Amino acid sequence: MARSVYVTGIGRGDGRQVVELGVMELLTRQVDRVGVFRPLVHDGPDRLYDLLRSRYRLGQPAASVFGMGYEEAAALQAESGTDELISRLVDRYHAVADDYEAVLVLGTDFADTGLPAELALNARLANEFGASVIPVVAARDQSPEAVVAEVRNAHHAYASLGTDLIAMVANRVGDPEAADAVRALAERLPEPVFVLPEEPALAAPTVTQIKELMDAEVLLGDAAGLARDVRGLVFGGAHLPAFLPALTEGCMVITPGDRSDLIIGSLAAHSAGSPALAGVLLTLGEHPGEQTLALASRLAPGTPVLAVPDGSMPTADRLLGLEGKLTAATPRKAEIALGLFETHVDTGLLTERLSVVRGERVTPMMFEHELVERSRTARRHIVLPEGQEERVLRAAEVLLRRNICDLTLLGEPAVVRKRAAELGIGLELLGDDELPASGGGAVARIVDPLTSPLRERFAATYAELRAHKGVSYELAHDIVSDVSYFGTLMVQEGLADGMVSGAVHSTAATVRPAFEIIKTKPDADIVSSVFFMCLADRVLVYGDCAVVPDPDAEQLADIAIQSATTAASFGVEPRIAMLSYSTGTSGSGADVDKVRRATELVRERRPDLLTEGPIQYDAAVDPQVAATKLPTSRVAGRATVLVFPDLNTGNNTYKAVQRSAGAVAVGPVLQGLRKPVNDLSRGALVQDIVNTVAITAVQAQGEPAGS
Structure with missing residues (x-):
């Protein structure tokens, strides 16, 4: 019989999609065939299921995923009673469970469902399915006392209804004191309680979401620009000198379409990298002239400029409170969500409590999961010479969010930071002398081979290694400014544990420095x-x-x-x-x-x-x-x-x-090689880069860190 896990809540706004995604990740690491069942569903597309189907390559027929609609369920319950409703949903659940090794059950969402006693209904369904339960409690904007009370009440409610509780989650905890209070409560409960903090990058809507909500016209912008997170709104009405200081990182500028000065001024500030904007939204149905739009496109290529017919105040009313969504169209947010889950949940303990027996088959996804898990067991430091390349930056965000390894990105810091900001990538990129924020997570630094103090040291090392080939210090000083040579020397000198390159460089450019500097192992010809x-x-x-x-x-x-x-x-x-x-x-x-x-x-x-x-x-x-x-x-x-x-x-x-x-x-x-260096295909996708870096980190675990 399939192992079943029921993720549910006690009310609206708990953000449990992060937990549902995290649990799905754990299940797919253990078994090949994981089914999904949502007992009750609203009309329209199910964004989370679409994400799960896309990310985990689910072949399950969509018709078997959903039990019935809320309206049908409310009518059936009113006419025939709760027992009849439960009976039909149990039959539909078993039609899924019979075909899968594990099933993730997505509980009701407490949003305009028309069902009485919804918490009790979830508990009853979980019991009838034979499912273990993970309740998720919303903690956003709540005091420590309120959060503790919510967790305690949720635990009592589900335990008293006879469910098999295996863990609880307090989600979107913004107050550090509240997090500490929940952890103190957890010591008195028989099941683990995990605390997930509020993550602004998940709450931020994308430019595409705003476009869809406002039915906005896209005047300028590419797909990458439309995927940017909108981390704030700045309304433009003042003169440019007073307006520019109000701009913030990742904001969307909202201004009447006839204010060409604010449009060009905002995009010029973005082009200078101070700060990087998500985009510009023009109101009142006014469009700038062709010359203004042409200048805007040259100043900030790819940056979205949208237009709506409404005024600024009605636009603001519709946008305020808009939050980001986990969907198949936002794979970056899925990586952020998984990184949050894996950082704050003891996944080893939760996997053990899920009691899913690992299958004998090894699927591609299971192999990729195993790579990530192994790379995290003893985090290593990998250098990426192509620090200004889009795919490398996107992979770097995944690697840091998932805590896979520490990174050094090679390139000019201002250019790397600007490129990351233009792509809407939320990376904290440290300089050589900057200290990381507390927390112990993976960090990334930027090093410019042209200006780094290491250049002289590396030049002396390389000149000594290649003296038999007539390489002088002066020649070596030029050679080691090349990112491939500089990265290889970082590995050789123990300043990094491995290197991955090749997204834009040839195989020869990647491996030749390794042959010259790192050389082969004693037991390898x-x-x-x-x-x-x-x-x-x-x-x-x-x-x-x-x-x-x-x-x-x-x-x-x-x-x-x-x-x-x-x-x-x-x-x-x-x-x-x-x-x-x-x-x-x-x-x-x-x-x-x-x-x-x-x-x-x-x-x-x-x-x-x-x-x-x-x-x-x-x-x-x-x-x-x-x-x-x-x-x-x-x-x-x-x-x-x-x-x-x-x-x-x-x-x-x-x-x-x-x-x-x-x-x-x-x-x-x-x-x-004596130390790991790996080559990428120049057509490598972001996931290919992530996998190769994880492999390199695992290879490096065979050597002492920094050796």
């Missing part, structure tokens, strides 16, 4: 790479698909041993298949002989590893083919590490499997 190929039900390791063009037998054996070590370090039990166009003794020729010799070398050097070769791909991964071709092999049909005979074969195969089988390819992950 070459630097090679692997991809983690996350299929629907397992993870395979492919090597080498990115670095060594045509390895000889000795190099191929080295690649196999390195790949097996990498696989084991990431929880994949290594069973090595040395691939060829021939299986066993059925073929001959120089290419087959190379693989046969490499297989012998692996067995000689590492007799503890299960190794088979030469072997064809189908015999390596398909048990039925293996039973025919190599029936006695301990690897055939069960291989997890697949070693390709050359780069041409490996690169084409990983891309073919990625595209045709829908596999998630994580990598390339470099192996054989």
